[in-house]
Amino acid sequence: MTFRQFAFNNVLRNKRLYVAYFLSSMFTVMVFFTFAIFAFHPTFSDGSVNQNALLGMAVAGGIIYVFSFFFVLYSMSSFLQSRKKEFGLLMMLGASNRQIRLMVFLENILIGFFATIGGILIGLVFAKAILLVAENVLIISESLDFYFPTFAIVVTFSSFFVLFFCISIFVSFILRTNKLIDLIRGDKQSKGEPKASITLSILAALLIIAGYGTALYVQGVQVVFAMIPVILVVTLGTYLLFTQLSVYVIHRLKNNKTVFWRKTNMLLFSDLSFRMKDNARTFFMVAIISTVAFSAIGALYGFHSLITKGGKDSDLYTYQYIPWLEDREEVVKEDVRKMNAILQEDKVETKMEALELTYFEPTEEVGEALIVRASDYNRFASLNKENELNPGEHEFIVVKQNGVGMMQGLGASEDLMEATIELDNGQEVKPSNVIESAVLPNDSYYVVNDNIYEQLGSPVRTDWSVVWKAKEGQPDQKLIEAGRKLTEQLEDKAYSVDYQLYEINKMYGPILFIGLFIGIVFFVSAGSFLYFRLFTDLEEEKRKFRSIAKIGLTQTELNKVINRQVAILFFSPIVVALIHGSVALTALSHMFHYDLTIESTFVLGSFALIQVIYFFIVRFFYVKQVKRRVF
Structure with a gap:
């Protein structure tokens, strides 16, 4: 040979x-x-x-x-x-x-x-x-x-x-x-039983608690500034968690006679105590790599959901016409005619509503503000089967654009609510309440009784809002193609939510696709590290269990001990990574003011399920190898 x-x-x-x-x-x-x-x-x-x-x-x-x-x-x-x-x-x-x-x-x-x-x-x-x-x-x-x-x-x-x-x-x-x-x-x-420092163990807990607390407390743009310090603190805390705190906890459990002497716990804790020195660094590495994978994929998936769902929720209309400030009424009518012709040519069934927007200057503090008749608001509301508003005499209702995440209305709703409006007859009216609605594509405005509207005087300027609502059941591709033609022929005056989301997905798709692949590679590699760590000590484990079997260890007890050992090896770093990932995704939701619970649960749950399946497969072959030598 x-x-x-x-x-x-x-x-x-x-x-x-x-x-x-x-x-x-x-x-x-x-x-x-x-x-x-x-x-x-x-x-x-x-x-x-x-x-x-x-x-x-x-x-x-x-x-x-x-x-x-x-x-x-x-x-x-x-x-x-x-x-x-x-x-x-x-x-x-x-x-x-x-x-x-x-x-x-x-x-x-x-x-x-x-x-x-x-x-x-x-x-x-x-x-x-x-x-x-x-x-x-x-x-x-x-x-x-x-x-x-x-x-x-x-x-x-x-x-x-x-x-x-x-x-x-x-x-x-x-x-x-x-x-x-x-x-x-x-x-x-013997590799020697590792020693744990009480001071470093306490420090590990404090660092992780401080990192979690900061990540969950900050909101909005503060999340960006806190990101690097939190990552450093939690990473150091994770390292001390596996190298110090986990060893300290094992020592405490070994000193508790009720726990240590219960059935096969002696075998479990004695083995963990001597192997922790080697496993601690592997646990740390797997936890950090898995956290990166969970957080990256969860963030990509969550951000994609934020953009798409936010666009759908904040735009009730299929198409909108947004004229330039200098456009005269004749230009607006010609543009609307063009849009109707394109929609008719593409056989897109829609219902149109148009409104002349009037801006007033009720007080110097508020400045220019949009005030809408209740009847005009209700025309648009009926188009979307939304609740109508019926303000009473001398009642001003502040409407704030609703939405999700970054799409939330950021207008001057608070300023409008605090203002006092003076009518032509000298009477002063205080706004009654604030509601959230996407019926009109404007940030914040007043809705008033039609009779009160006539007492507002002359507007400081006017604008137009023309919208089209497509009939349900039409193919998305047809709506997108019509939106593309409208955007190309009327430039930025025409807006199509379906076409905009199509362009966003076209740009974001590669990022999501690539991030998913990289995340899977990281996760598979982390699982392989655990596999290496487990089978590296296989021969030593065979000899140990064979010796113990001679003094009465049964197959049932052997299965129980091995299941616990393999479970601790496989799930300790993954559980830590899942907690890290959930905190990171919660901080991301605070940054964009958008609930990522569903997206986080889906991503983290999927990886947890994969790890469980991987655990059962590896455990099967591991137990088979040990039993072949022991019994």
């Missing part, structure tokens, strides 16, 4: 440990290859289609490539740590340090080569499906037909071959073989 065959067989014999590394690497190659398929698609060759998407995918590909370097490097360090005894046996058989380094180099090159080939092949298999998804998510008018991505294959293969080659050289260069006795006894030597 040649040395290369020896390295190849080593990989096969350790396939259980290498499979997570191999699959995760293959997944990152597939994602990178998917971006390459998009970037080099013939549809984009003329440079006219969604250049923002191409730029975003290029940046995302770079992020994934850089992250892959550190991910593979960490993976290799986990493998080498678990193979100390193997290196010791090889040295006993006469292997030199140079040969061990060469073996590690060849193994990593072999895994990297097949992971790259596998990622490209899987990308090719699902290329058409991914292109169809991208065509709809990115809102591309041209069809993204399947093509054989020769250039994308070359770029992906060469990029990741260089990556694995450089890491293989780096790892083999820094690899150090310790004394033979230390290598042989490496996994049997």
Whole structure:
């Protein structure tokens, strides 16, 4: 058997440990290859289609490539740590340090080569499906037909071959073989029970509480200024949580005889106490990476919901005409005629309402204010089946534009409410109440009784508001196309909510699509870190449980202990990350004054469900491996 065959067989014999590394690497190659398929698609060759998407995918590909370097490097360090005894046996058989380094180099090159080939092949298999998804998510008018991505294959293969080659050289260069006795006894030597500082444990709790409190307290633009300090404080608190506070809690539980001596808790807490030194940094890294993934995807999804839902809620009308201030009545009538002709040509069924807006100057404090007859307001309200207003004699009702998030009315509603209006007969009237409504596309205004309106005198200026409400059940594409024609032919005088949302989705789709991919890559990598940590200590766990089984440990008790151990390993950092993510998304909702509960629950719940499924799969194989050795 040649040395290369020896390295190849080593990989096969350790396939259980290498499979997570191999699959995760293959997944990152597939994602990178998917971006390459998009970037080099013939549809984009003329440079006219969604250049923002191409730029975003290029940046995302770079992020994934850089992250892959550190991910593979960490993976290799986990493998080498678990193979100390193997290196010791090889040295006993006469292997030199140079040969061990060469073996590690060849193994990593072999895994990297097949992971790259596998990622490209899987990308090719699902290329058409991914292109169809991208065509709809990115809102591309041209069809993204399947093509054989020769250039994308070359770029992906060469990029990741260089990556694995450089890491293989780096790892083999820094690899150090310790004394033979230390290598042989490496996994049997006690690592020592970690010590916890009460001061640092209290500091960890205070830092996290302070970070959470600040994030949940600030509102609006203050969230931006508090973001960096909160991130630093919570990150430091998270590190101390796993390295100090968790160890301190385990010590307290061990000292509680009622808890420690209950059934199999002795095995659980004793094992956690000795393994926490190694697991703490892994927990911290997984928690931070997962938090970044949760927060990024939740923020992107929430911001998209804010824009689209806010636009729909604040714009009750399908089309609006907004004349320029200098436009005369003849110009307005001609523009309205053009808009009606376009809608009729595109066979869009609508109902139109028009209103001449009159602005008065009731007091010097308020300045110019829009005052609307109740009858005119109710005409527009009936168009949308909204509640009508019927102000009494000498009653002024302040109407504030409603909406969500940034779309909320930010007009001078408070100033209007505090003003006292003087009528022509000298009588002074105080506004009665404020309501929120989107019936008229204006920020804040008064609605008054028709009789009172006649006593207001002459307006300081007039304007026009013309709106169209489309009949329900018409295809969205028809409404969008008509909106496009109106916007092009009347410039910024015509406004179509459906067309504007279409343009927003067209611009935002690539960001959401790319952010989702990057977030998934981060989350999969975090799960792989946990897998490495679990199976690194598998041989030691087998010996431990085999010894305990000799003194009466049953299969039921074994299952119980292993389930708790694996659950703590898998869910401790994820639970912390879910809490971090929920606080971050709550702060984001405070920033935009928009409730992100539904979006946050969907994103965080989806990732939690994925982690639960991953836990059951890994636990099944882990228990199977342990039982095979113990019973």
